[in-house]
Amino acid sequence: MTYRKPIVGIVGAGQLARMTVQASIPLDIGIVLLAASPDDGAAQVTPDVLVGPPDDPAALRALAARSDVITFDHELVDPDLLASLERDGVVVWPSAATMALAQDKRRQRSELGAAGFPVPLFAPVERVEDALAFGARAGWPWILKASRGGYDGRGVWVIESPDEARATCAAALAAGTVLLAEQRLPLDLELAVLVARRPAGEMVTYPPVETVQQDGMCRELRVPAAIGDDLAAEATAMARDIAERIGLVGIMAIELFVSGGEIYLNELAPRPHNSGHWTIEGALTSQFEQHLRAILDWPLGATVPTGDAVVTINLVGEGEERDPRARIPEAVAVPGARLHLYGKAARNGRKIGHVTVVDETLAGAERVARAAESLLFGRVVAGKDGV
Amino acid sequence: MTYRKPIVGIVGAGQLARMTVQASIPLDIGIVLLAASPDDGAAQVTPDVLVGPPDDPAALRALAARSDVITFDHELVDPDLLASLERDGVVVWPSAATMALAQDKRRQRSELGAAGFPVPLFAPVERVEDALAFGARAGWPWILKASRGGYDGRGVWVIESPDEARATCAAALAAGTVLLAEQRLPLDLELAVLVARRPAGEMVTYPPVETVQQDGMCRELRVPAAIGDDLAAEATAMARDIAERIGLVGIMAIELFVSGGEIYLNELAPRPHNSGHWTIEGALTSQFEQHLRAILDWPLGATVPTGDAVVTINLVGEGEERDPRARIPEAVAVPGARLHLYGKAARNGRKIGHVTVVDETLAGAERVARAAESLLFGRVVAGKDGV
Numbered sequence: 001m002t003y004r005k006p007i008v009g010i011v012g013a014g015q016l017a018r019m020t021v022q023a024s025i026p027l028d029i030g031i032v033l034l035a036a037s038p039d040d041g042a043a044q045v046t047p048d049v050l051v052g053p054p055d056d057p058a059a060l061r062a063l064a065a066r067s068d069v070i071t072f073d074h075e076l077v078d079p080d081l082l083a084s085l086e087r088d089g090v091v092v093w094p095s096a097a098t099m100a101l102a103q104d105k106r107r108q109r110s111e112l113g114a115a116g117f118p119v120p121l122f123a124p125v126e127r128v129e130d131a132l133a134f135g136a137r138a139g140w141p142w143i144l145k146a147s148r149g150g151y152d153g154r155g156v157w158v159i160e161s162p163d164e165a166r167a168t169c170a171a172a173l174a175a176g177t178v179l180l181a182e183q184r185l186p187l188d189l190e191l192a193v194l195v196a197r198r199p200a201g202e203m204v205t206y207p208p209v210e211t212v213q214q215d216g217m218c219r220e221l222r223v224p225a226a227i228g229d230d231l232a233a234e235a236t237a238m239a240r241d242i243a244e245r246i247g248l249v250g251i252m253a254i255e256l257f258v259s260g261g262e263i264y265l266n267e268l269a270p271r272p273h274n275s276g277h278w279t280i281e282g283a284l285t286s287q288f289e290q291h292l293r294a295i296l297d298w299p300l301g302a303t304v305p306t307g308d309a310v311v312t313i314n315l316v317g318e319g320e321e322r323d324p325r326a327r328i329p330e331a332v333a334v335p336g337a338r339l340h341l342y343g344k345a346a347r348n349g350r351k352i353g354h355v356t357v358v359d360e361t362l363a364g365a366e367r368v369a370r371a372a373e374s375l376l377f378g379r380v381v382a383g384k385d386g387v
Numbered sequence: 388m389t390y391r392k393p394i395v396g397i398v399g400a401g402q403l404a405r406m407t408v409q410a411s412i413p414l415d416i417g418i419v420l421l422a423a424s425p426d427d428g429a430a431q432v433t434p435d436v437l438v439g440p441p442d443d444p445a446a447l448r449a450l451a452a453r454s455d456v457i458t459f460d461h462e463l464v465d466p467d468l469l470a471s472l473e474r475d476g477v478v479v480w481p482s483a484a485t486m487a488l489a490q491d492k493r494r495q496r497s498e499l500g501a502a503g504f505p506v507p508l509f510a511p512v513e514r515v516e517d518a519l520a521f522g523a524r525a526g527w528p529w530i531l532k533a534s535r536g537g538y539d540g541r542g543v544w545v546i547e548s549p550d551e552a553r554a555t556c557a558a559a560l561a562a563g564t565v566l567l568a569e570q571r572l573p574l575d576l577e578l579a580v581l582v583a584r585r586p587a588g589e590m591v592t593y594p595p596v597e598t599v600q601q602d603g604m605c606r607e608l609r610v611p612a613a614i615g616d617d618l619a620a621e622a623t624a625m626a627r628d629i630a631e632r633i634g635l636v637g638i639m640a641i642e643l644f645v646s647g648g649e650i651y652l653n654e655l656a657p658r659p660h661n662s663g664h665w666t667i668e669g670a671l672t673s674q675f676e677q678h679l680r681a682i683l684d685w686p687l688g689a690t691v692p693t694g695d696a697v698v699t700i701n702l703v704g705e706g707e708e709r710d711p712r713a714r715i716p717e718a719v720a721v722p723g724a725r726l727h728l729y730g731k732a733a734r735n736g737r738k739i740g741h742v743t744v745v746d747e748t749l750a751g752a753e754r755v756a757r758a759a760e761s762l763l764f765g766r767v768v769a770g771k772d773g774v
Contacts, residue, residue: 003710005734018412024408025432027719028712028728045412047434053534284723299720306693306745323390325415332414333686341415345390360694 005030006296008062010042011054012073015342015351016272016288017042020073023288029296034063041343042073057081057297058113064090069295071250072271075103076149092269093199093249093295101246102270106147106180112265113247117238119265120181120257127173131165134181144168147178152351153216158184185259185384190266191225192275193239196251196290196300203243204290204300206283208235211255217349221278221312222362223305227258235263242268251276251291274314274351279303281338282310307358311365313373315348315353324352324376331355337372392417393683397429398565399460402729402738403659403675404429406667407460410675416683428730429460442555444468446545451477456682459658462490463536480586480636480682481657485733488633489657492569493534497654502632504625506652507644508570513558513691518552521568531555534565539738545571566599572646577653578612579662580626580751583638583677583687590630591677591687593670595622596660598642604736608665608699609749610692614645621650629655638663638678661701661738667695668725694745698752698759702740704733711739711763718742724759 005028010017013035024031025282035043043049048066052059055078061293064070069091082096101107106124113119123134125144135142144165146155157172159165159181172179190213194206209219210225225232239254248267253273255266276287285293285301293300304377316322323346324331331339341353355372359365374380392415397404400422406746408429411418421437422430431438435453436701439446442465453455456478465492469483481489493511500506508519531552544559546552546568559566576599581593592668597612598605626641629652640660642653663674672688680687702711710733711718714752718726728740732772741758745750761767 002707003712005712021432022412025405026725026727028730045408046432047436049434095745099684284725293719296716298716301719302722304722325390325392328414329683329685332680332688335689335691338413338671340413343415346579379473 006068006291007032007066007234007297008013009034009070010073011060011063011070011077012036013040013042013049014073015041015344016344017073019047019277019286019340020272020288020292021046023292024284027289027292031064032063034059044343055081057084060085067092071291071295072099075099075269075271079103094252095247095249098246098248098270102268103148104176104178105145105150105267108265108268109180109182112242117242117265118263120185123181125169125173125179125181128166130168131159131169131179131181134161135159135162138181138183142184143182143385144172145180145182146172147180152218152349156216185257185264188258188261189226190271190383191227191235191256191258191263193235193254193256194251194273194276194279194287194290194303195243195248195254196287196294197248198244198248198294198300199297201244202300203240204303205236205239206276206279206287206322207302207305208256209275209278217314217316217351218274219314219316220366221258221275221310222366223278223282223310224362231258231261231263238265240261246270250294277340277354278310278312278356282306282312282339282358293346293355305358308360309362310358311362311369312354312355312356313366313369314351315341315355315373315376317348317350317352318377319348320345322378324348324378327376327378330375330381331372334368334369334372334375339372339376393455394419394453395679395682396421396454396457397460398447398450398457398464399423400427400429400436401460402428402731404460405432405729406664406673406727407645407659407675407679408433410673410679414676414679416679419450419453421446431730442468443470447472456480457484458678458682462486462656462658466490476698481639482634482636485633485635485657489655490535492532492537492654493565495652495655496567496569499629504629504652505650507572510568512556512560512566512568513554515556516545518556518566518568521548522546522549522552525568525570529571530569531559532567532569533559534567539736541607543603572644572651575645575648576613578614578622578643578645578650579660580622580643581638581660581663581666581674581677581690582626582630582635582641582680583674584630584635584682586636586684587688588631589687590627591690592623592626593663593666593674593690594692595619595643596662596665602702604703604738605661606701606703607753608662608697609753610665610669610697611749612760618645618648618650625652633657637681638674664727664741665697665743667727669693669699669745672755692745695747696749696752697743697745698749698756699741699743700753700756701738702728702742702760702763703741704731704735704737705764706735708731709733709765711765713767714763717762718759718769721754721755721759721762727764 007030079100210222212220357365393416466487595608599607744752
């Protein structure tokens with residue numbers, strides 16, 4: 001009997017799909033992409049690409065016809081359309097229900113809060129009055145969020161005053177944005193926990209990673225996170241509980257706040273996630289391979305770190321005229337700096353790659369990663385500045 | 388200015404090209420293949436594929452027109468054709484001269500022996516009489532080799548007696564095979580050293596790897612090799628000397644015999660090589676990334692092992708009706724076993740993949756790798772036999 005390899009269809013073709021393609025090759029898993037454009041990061045590096053919008057029923061059905069299971073590079077998919085595919089027998093992981101929850105931060109807050117998970121004080125904002133009432137209750141400043149579609153600081157506003165609440169809410173509501181108000185917690189630090197679950201229920205978690213944010217965008221990952229064993233165990237248990245509760249299949253990042261020594265649930269991302277990029281070199285099984293295993297209902301992989309300390313630094317574009325790719329040769333000269341580029345032009349504020357370093361200490365790993373980053377962006381010149 | 392990524396053209400599309408494709412993605416290096424068939428292992432996983440024979444001038448020129456540098460998945464290329472490309476300004480690494488030497492085992496022996504490198508006793512075999520004379524001089528049994536094209540035990544014969552010498556040589560000479568006779572050394576073990584060199588002369592070497600052979604085919608790699616520091620230093624120095632002497636650009640495996648505590652040069656393979664597959668997880672820079680760096684004239688990468696002990700086991704086909712890919716899910720359940728499949732049907736005696744394990748001890752690494760191999764070939768069943 002001839003072997004037929006499993007085919008995974010991915011909706012979207014950004015860097016998450018690109019790194020999933022890499023993970024698919026050694027396991028001889030076939031990948032078909034539904035890319036918005038043939039120039040997308042993942043579409044550049046894999047042969048089997050359908051081009052079409054992620055919410056086009058015909059395009060999704062064409063992808064389904066080619067695939068044993070459908071999964072996602074992003075969350076910009078219509079859950080009703082996914083549900084109709086499921087009714088027709090298409091295997092969709094994470095499920096339409098999970099994708100619906102992931103897209104709706106307001107529902108995440110209310111359902112998981114009601115289930116007893118610790119969430120920051122929050123309220124839906126349907127009218128400007130809701131925002132003013134929330135500010136009176138939670139104190140100023142507080143955070144206004146789009147319930148859907150925000151990332152890297154987009155769709156998030158710090159509301160300092162009633163005047164700002166009025167102006168920002170009115171504009172966002174007029175644009176049709178579904179909003180929620182959220183307490184601004186004084187943060188000790190932010191964490192993420194990656195959890196993977198396969199259909200039969202087997203689960204694995206990775207050690208909590210510290211996510212260092214700047215202007216709402218994650219800039220650095222640190223493993224181990226600067227938290228005690230109790231907090232790590234609590235964060236991990238929370239990730240497992242949520243994965244089980246929502247019937248997760250695939251990998252999911254749970255983003256957490258730590259405030260006053262307590263954990264608060266921030267958001268769920270049921271897919272490979274920026275907070276898991278450290279696992280490519282830093283864990284025995286990368287998050288991308290783990291996601292493929294989970295959605296194919298294969299045994300999950302070991303999540304043990306490959307070293308004492310892992311640091312990943314996100315490379316954020318500073319304008320196309322300063323494309324760091326022109327300085328790749330300089331950066332790869334830094335011993336131990338593992339460079340990952342996403343095939344994207346260096347538009348300002350855009351994540352275009354990352355650098356991971358596994359070392360004996362976090363300080364050592366960070367020093368090496370920063371050296372590579374500085375060379376890439378031309379802030380220092382190779383052979384000078386002690387690099 | 389828009390960034391233009393470097394494009395590497397690879398002649399051939401087998402597993403070496405396939406693993407080079409993987410290494411190219413994070414560094415945003417473009418790959419174009421010249422594949423004999425669109426089903427070749429590397430052609431399955433990369434979008435930019437020309438289909439044509441590797442010795443067709445028009446196909447090679449088409450590849451050159453698309454590439455910044457041309458390199459090779461195998462040695463079945465006409466060096467004269469490569470030399471004509473070089474004369475036309477095409478960058479070919481390794482050079483036509485290096486490829487010519489790599490294809491000619493007889494020339495390797497005579498030139499490197501004359502240069503003072505220790506080689507086993509050998510002689511060219513132009514007539515049956517040469518073979519008989521060699522047996523009289525070197526003792527029986529001895530080894531008869533095709534000067535060109537042999538691999539995995541093909542093109543190698545153990546000659547036990549004058550009768551066998553007459554029969555085997557006559558048949559091979561009648562088929563037009565260029566032959567050499569070689570002393571059969573009593574082997575302590577076999578080694579390989581990987582060396583990479585860039586055009587300007589920078590060189591790096593990897594720690595010597597022990598290559599465990601069976602029926603002329605490498606079945607297992609072990610790092611560190613079971614040799615003392617002096618022998619390791621001697622092997623490494625030899626690899627560097629040869630790389631410099633032949634003006635190597637790219638990565639090269641130097642295969643060595645250890646006999647009576649002494650090192651003898653076996654063969655050169657100026658490309659990523661089976662003996663270097665352990666570097667994917669087992670070293671800071673894989674041999675595939677290192678080769679890309681070298682031929683693009685980028686700084687070379689650190690070659691430090693990522694753990695105390697690394698074992699790689701080659702997966703060798705036992706017939707298509709027993710395709711191990713049907714048992715991938717069982718095998719990936721073994722924690723720490725890193726599986727690499729080449730997208731090839733499991734024909735008998737064919738290398739179809741490998742498993743690498745990084746561990747604290749060679750025994751521990753081998754045990755894990757063997758467990759995965761046994762599951763893949765259905766020799767044990769998951770959940771039984773203590774696996």
